[in-house]
Amino acid sequence: MTADQVKGKGFRGALRYNLKKVEQGKAKVLDMTFTSGKEDSIMREVALVRMLRPNLQKYFYHTSLNFPLNENLGDEQMNMIANEYLNNMGFDQHQYAIFRHYDADHPHLHILVNRIGYDGQVVSDSKDYQRSEQVLRKLEKQHSLTEVISSRQAQERAMTKNELEMMKRTNLPSSKMQLQEIIKDVLSRKPDTAQFIQALESKGINVLFNQASTGFVSGISYGYEGMQFKGAQLGNAYKWQAIKNAISYEQERDRTAIYQANVRTTDWQRSARTDKSVPRGTATGIHADTKVIAGNRKDIQQSAGKLQDQIRAKDSRYQPAAGADGQPGNQYGVPNQKYRIQRGTDIQSQQQGWQQVGHQALPGSDFIGSLLGTDHPAGDMDQSALNEFKRKRKKRKGQRLG
Known part of the structure; x- marks a missing residue:
């Protein structure tokens, strides 16, 4: 039941x-x-x-x-x-x-x-x-009913609803099912620890042991097809407590083989994270050209700062300029006392249209356009910014009149 x-x-x-x-x-x-x-x-x-x-x-x-x-x-x-x-x-x-x-x-x-x-x-x-x-x-x-094995006692975890749906679509067993079958086949040969590790690695399975400095092992996980499975996720038969009883295992004898397996798995995971062939979003990593691990906000901010530096380098208007008081401007080309845009010519009057001013206020528009591609021309960005400026200005004017 x-x-x-x-x-x-x-x-x-x-x-x-x-x-x-x-x-x-x-x-x-x-x-x-x-x-x-x-x-x-x-x-x-x-x-x-x-x-x-x-x-x-x-x-x-x-x-x-x-x-x-x-x-x-x-x-x-x-x-x-x-x-x-x-x-x-x-x-x-x-x-x-x-x-x-x-x-x-x-x-x-x-x-x-x-x-x-x-x-x-x-x-x-x-x-x-x-x-x-x-x-x-x-x-x-x-009530003398058919006794069902509880999930804690189950030797193998049953398929989830998503796995069943995937099998219907692809007509192929899930990665978890394949992994369970491979491990069962390897265990049936009664290997020692080194043979167990070697056999799994030959099938594309990276083994990671939870090994203490003393050599004591308390857990095991399996990497397969870009996903990492803890032993408990596969079932009790795949947890380390069951594995060590199914193979010939001795802590002192096998500590080196287990340590080396951990090193190989760690190296593989590290290389997978920097390999562009690894699909984005897999358990092994992300594209190397992203250079940012998910959640590392500091690295993301630093990358954004580098992009801004490239924009300024392309646009002469953002070279340091002196302010009205004769003091040099800051790194963005903005004088200390008054905002000034260097274009090599005098700033045209406001009557010539806000669109031109809005366009000039956007640094390196051609450079940004080349970064964004043809789907997002810089001119569209200028007009959007101008429209937003007009909307806010009209709202402030209405508030003053009211």
């Missing part, structure tokens, strides 16, 4: 969905605490209890209990299991509705619960997924 859980801010949507299934004959109500099965009546009762905790946002709890195909249980037993699930999860003084559905190939039911109790207490959602698994394993034993 498995459970899918959802917490949210709204009760009505899920309620309407289940009631519609009942109207269509695809579901039935097994049990509820509400006085009426009508949507508006149920929502009024929910609103009354919500008044006890008006500031709680996610008050709604929705879970579906799914049974294996071979367990076609009666309504009474399913209702009993659902109520015991609620009680074990802490919903013993709460509003709820239980629906059995017939719209899938396996038996399942939906439970809608108000997390706010009649006494105003709220059931915590901390570690609710772990608690739910414990309750399910308990109920399986109590």
Whole structure:
């Protein structure tokens, strides 16, 4: 038996969905605490209890209990299991509705619960997924149901929804599945540590061990097809605790081989980050011509500063100039006391048009245009800046008149 859980801010949507299934004959109500099965009546009762905790946002709890195909249980037993699930999860003084559905190939039911109790207490959602698994394993034993292996006990992690969708599109197994199969095949040969590492590297898998200075190893991860997987992400059978028992491993004997494997993996990752052939956004790195690791704001600012320096070098107007007081201007060609643009000729009057002034105010427009390409001509940038200047000037004038 498995459970899918959802917490949210709204009760009505899920309620309407289940009631519609009942109207269509695809579901039935097994049990509820509400006085009426009508949507508006149920929502009024929910609103009354919500008044006890008006500031709680996610008050709604929705879970579906799914049974294996071979367990076609009666309504009474399913209702009993659902109520015991609620009680074990802490919903013993709460509003709820239980629906059995017939719209899938396996038996399942939906439970809608108000997390706010009649006494105003709220059931915590901390570690609710772990608690739910414990309750399910308990109920399986109590009702002699098919016992499902918990996610913590699973030797292999199941495929995610995204992986299933990708397999449908490409008709190929996911990288995780391929990695699991390769490692299983290598382990089946009962290798020693050095052979284990060599065999994986020959298959394009880079191994990285969590090795202390004493040589003690506490974990392992695998790099494959530009992605890095921890052992736990693949399943318990791929964690170091299981791997070291499946191979011939001795800490002192193998510490050098493990260290050298770490060095090779680290060197490969470093070279991958500077290799232009590595696609942008992969786990190994980004384009070398970017020269900035994501999140390093200081490097980004420095790169922007270099671009500004190149612009100034191309434009003679940004050479240092003396101000009206005879003092030299700053590095941007702006005098200390008064802004001045050097064009080699006198500044034309304002009556000749703001567009020309706006164009001259943009340093190195030709140079910027060459950087941006034909899709973004510098003239368009000038006009945009001019339009913004006119808009602000008109707004200030209107404020003064008002």
